[in-house]
Amino acid sequence: MRFGTRPGASSRVADTATRASRRRGNKRGGGEGVWYPRWFWPSFATPASLYLLVFFVLPLYVIVSIAFGTVDATFQSPRPIYQPWFWTSQYLTKVTRDAVGYQRGVYIRTFIYVFIASVLCVLIAYTVAYYVSRFGGKRKGLFLTLLIAPFFVSYLMRMLAWINLLQIEGYVNKILGWIPFVPHKVNWLGGYPWTVVLGLVYGYVPYMILPLYGFLDRIQQSLLEAGRDLGASPARTFMRVTLPLSRQAILAGIVIVTLPMFGDYYTNNLLSNSPKTQMVGNLLDNAVNNTGQGPLAAVLVLIIMIILLVPMAYYLRSTSNELKVST
C-alpha cells in the first residue's frame, strides 16, 4: 500500500545548513562550470522513464481504450478499441447515467465518509503533532518512534487487529459489558458506517501526523512565546498564530489521506462488507469481477481519476513549487 508523499516536506527534513551552502555554490556559477555530455543526465533517467511509459502510461491508455470499447459476444469481456476514431461512448454514458441514478448514493457516501474521516484525521493528527512538537521535550525521540511505528505495521494487519477486537465476542464488546445499560452484543462488523469510518481514520491518520509534526516543529518557538508574553491565552495564541500558519500543512495532510481513501475498497470489505457502506472503490472492484462489466470498470477508473484531479493537481503543484524554491 502506498500513501502520498511529499518530497518538499522531506527536503525540509534535510539539513538547512547544506541548503544554505548550496545557494552559495549557485552564486559561484553552479552547474555551468562543468561540462557534461548532452546525453549524460538523460541516460540516467531513461530506463525508469521508459518503464513508466510502458507500464504506467500505456496501461492508462488501455483503460481508456476499454472504457470507449465494446465487449465480446460470449464472455461479455472487454474488447479494447485502440483507435480513437472508432471509440463508442455507450459505457461512459451508462456509468454517468448510473452515477446520477442508482449509484448516486455510493458517490455521496464516499464523499461523506472521506470528509468525516479526513476531519477526524485532522483533529487527531493536529492534536498529537501539536503536543509532541510543543511539549514533547526530552521525550520527543520516544514520541517520534511511537508515531513512526504504525508505518511498519501493514495496513492489512491494522485492519485485522480491529476485526479481532470488533467481533461479537471480541474485546470491544467485553469492555462495553462492564458498563451498565450499554449494549454489548453489538455486531460491529455487521455493516455500520461508523466502523468503516473508524477503519479509514485508523488506517490513514499516521500519514497525516508526521507531515504536520514536521511543520509544527519548525514554527518558530519565539513567535509563540511572543504571543504569550503579550498575555494571550494559549487558546488565543493558537487561534491567532499557530493555526493560520499551519493552514498549508493541514491542506497538504488532507490531500495525503484523501487520495488513497478515494481508491479504498478493502477497508469497507474487511470491516463491513455491506452494500450499505460501499464506496466508489468498491464499485470499481466489483465491476472488475462482474462478468460483462469490464468497460464499466474502466470508466470508473477514469471517474476516480477525475475526482482526484483537484487534490492531485494541488499535490503536484505544491511539490514542484517547493522543488523550484529549493533549487
Next chain:
Amino acid sequence: MSGPRGWYRNPWRKPRVLQVATWGYLAWSILPVVIAIVISFNSGRSSATFQGFSLQWWNGAPQGDAQGSLFKSPDLHAAIIQTIRLSIIVMLIAVPLGVAFAIGLDRWRGRVAKTANFTMLASFVVPEIIIGVALFYTFTYTLNAAVKLGTTAQIIGLIAFQVSYPVIVVRARLLSIGKEYEEAAMDLGAPPRAAIRRVLLPMLYPAIFASFALVFADVVDDFVTVRYLSGGSSTETLSVKIYGAVRATPIPVYNAAASFMLFTTVVAIAVVYVLYKRFGRGQEGSAADFAAGQL
C-alpha cells in the same frame, strides 16, 4: 489570578488535555496491533479472545482446522516464499532504477525531464487500485500473449508502483547534497561517470539503504496490485491470503501470518540499519531518509 478562569488564561499552564489525548492516541494506535500479535499465540480457535499460550498457529497442528499452521500449511508456506521472492526481486530492480532516475531528474532540464518527473509523481499519488486494474487489463488483453498473470506480472506491476519511492527519497537527499562534490571531483579530473560513482553515490548510501527497506516493506504489505495480478494460489502472497480469508474465517493463523510479515519488515529494517552503519558512516540522516519516504 486564580480559579478556573485564571487557569484558562494562564499562558504557561501544562496542557493536560493534549497530553491525555496524545497518550490516548498512541495507545489506540499501538495496542490493537499488540493484541493481534498476542492472539497469534492463542491456544484456542478464536481470534477474539486469548485463551492461553500456544505455538500451534505458528508451527503446530491446530485441531479441526483445514488451514493448518503458518509454517506447516503448504499453502501458507508457498505464500511466505512468494512474499519474500517478490519483495527481494522488486527491491533489487526498483531501487537501482529509481536511484538512477532521481540522479537524472535532479540534473536534467527541459520539457522531457519535466514530463518524466510529472509521470513519476502521478504514479506515486494515484490510488493503487488504479494501477492494479489498469495493469490487470493490460496484461489480460493488450499484452495477453506476452505477459501472463503471475509472478512476472506481479513484479512488473509492483515495480511500476514502487519505482517512485527511491526517486523521492533519493531526490530529497540530493537536494541537501548539492552539486559541489561531484563538480569538485570533475575539476580534479574525474570523468563524469566516475565522479557520480565514486563521489555522489557514496553520499547517497543512506537514502539508498532507506529505499531498499521501504520498497521491501511495502511489497511485503501489498495486497492490491499483487491480488489483481496473481495467477493462482501459488502466486498469492501472505497478505493476499490474509485479505481473502480473514474477513470470513478470522482464525489466529492469519494473525500469525500478519505478525510474520511485521517480523520480516523489522528484520529488513535491521539489516538496512546494519548496512548503513557499515557503509554510511559519518553521514547524517538515515532516519530522516526514512521519514522522507513516509511523509
Next chain:
Amino acid sequence: MAHPRERWTGKELDRRQFLARAAAAGVALPSLAAIMEACSNPREGTTSTSKDPAGDGGLWQPGWPYPLARQDKPVTWNIFPDNQPIASDLQPEKNATLEIYNWDQYIWPKIIGEFADKYNCEFKITTFNNMDEALAKMRTGQLSFDVFFPTIDVLGKLISSKLLQPLNQDYIPNLPANVWDTYQDPFYDAGWQYTVPYTIYTTGIGYRTDVISKDEIEAMSNPYDIFWDPKYKGQVGIYDDYREAISMTLLRHGITDLNTTDPATIQQAGQDLIDLLNATNVRTSINGAYVGIPKGQYQVHQAWSGDIAAAWFYVPQATMANYQTIGYWYPKDRVGAVNNDCLAIPANSKSPVLAHLFLNYMLDFKNAMNNFSWVGYQVPQKQADPQTLTTTKSVQGEPYIFPWLSEAVVQEEDFKTGFLELELEPSVDALWHEAWSQFQSG
C-alpha cells in the same frame, strides 16, 4: 493464413535462405495482421455472427454465441476439430503438479493428498469467490489449471470458447458404474462429453435454531419473507452470487422461472433486493452459511444444503448442543432451487491424464463419500441411499447429515420438482448483472 512455406513452392531455397525468410515472415506477418486489424472497424465481431451453434439442441437463435440447455431441451456440445480429447491408455504425467481451481473449502485436501500419493504428483488449490471471478480469469486463457469446478450455467461460454477439453471417457469408468442415472446423460451436457457431476444441492434458508424455532419458520406462509423481517436486522445474509440472490426473490414472489428473460421481472427482483437492504441491512457473503451461522455472525442466511451440512465444523465449541443451533429450511413440497456442480478439465491443462484420473478418483464411492463428509455437499452416488444419510456415520464420526437437517438431503426426484438456475443468453445475463450491481451499490 497460409503457412509461409506454401508461397515458395516451385522455387528452390537453400536451408539458410529459407530460415532467414521464415524468420522475417514470422516477425512481419503478425505485425502486419495487427495493423490490418487496426484498420478494420474493431466494433465488428462483438456479436456472434456464426450460424453454427456450438452444440445441437437447446434454445438457440442466430446471433447467440451458444445454445442454452434446458431440462426439456438437452444440448449435445460439439467436439471441435482443434479441441480433441486426449488419447486413451496414456500414462499419468511424471513429476506433475495437479492444479485445481475451486471454490474455497469445496474439496477435502486430504482426498487430493491421497490421490497425489497414489499417482506420485503434487497438488495446488487456487480458490475463487464466485463464478464471475473464475470466468474472468479463465477467459484470459493465461491460467493453466487441470481441474475446474464449473456450475452448469456457464458451460456454454466455456465450451464454445474452447476453454474446456472434451473428456476421454475411457479414463472415467466410475461414472457409468457409480453415478445416478440422471447424470449418465445430463441435459446440460448430453453424453457427458465435457463434464462429470461433482455435487448436488438445494438452496434454502439456514438459520439459528436458538433464535428461530423450526416450527416458527415452517408456520410462516412464505418463509422467504424471513429475510425481510426487521427483527433480524444486521443478522441477515445472502450469497454473494447474483443468480442465487435474485432467484431467491423470484421464488418469494412465486416466480419459478429462475432463468427469466423478462426485463421487468428482473428489474423488480433487483428492487426487492434493495428493499431487503433497507429492511434488514442484509450482507452478502460466500461462507456466511457454513461459518457465519455456527459462529453466530448471522441468524438467517441463504444456504446451500451442503454448506449447512458442513456448518457443524465451525461451531465455537464442539458440542451436540452447539450443532443443534444450526437449522435449514427448504420447501416441504420440494419445489425450490436445486442444482448440481461439475468437474471439468480446462483445455490448457498441463496434466490432462492426471486430471482424467482425478475425475475418476472423485467418482469412486469411498472417495466421494469421504469428500462429502468433509465438504457437506452430497454426491450423486447410486450406493448412497438418501434415506440413510442422516443415520450413517461418516469418517468424521457423525452422520453425513444430522437428523434435524434432513431437509438438506437431496433426492433424485428433487431435480424434477425443483427449479434449476441455467445458462442465460449474454444480453439477458447482462440484465441480471445490472440488477445485481444496483443492489451491490446499496
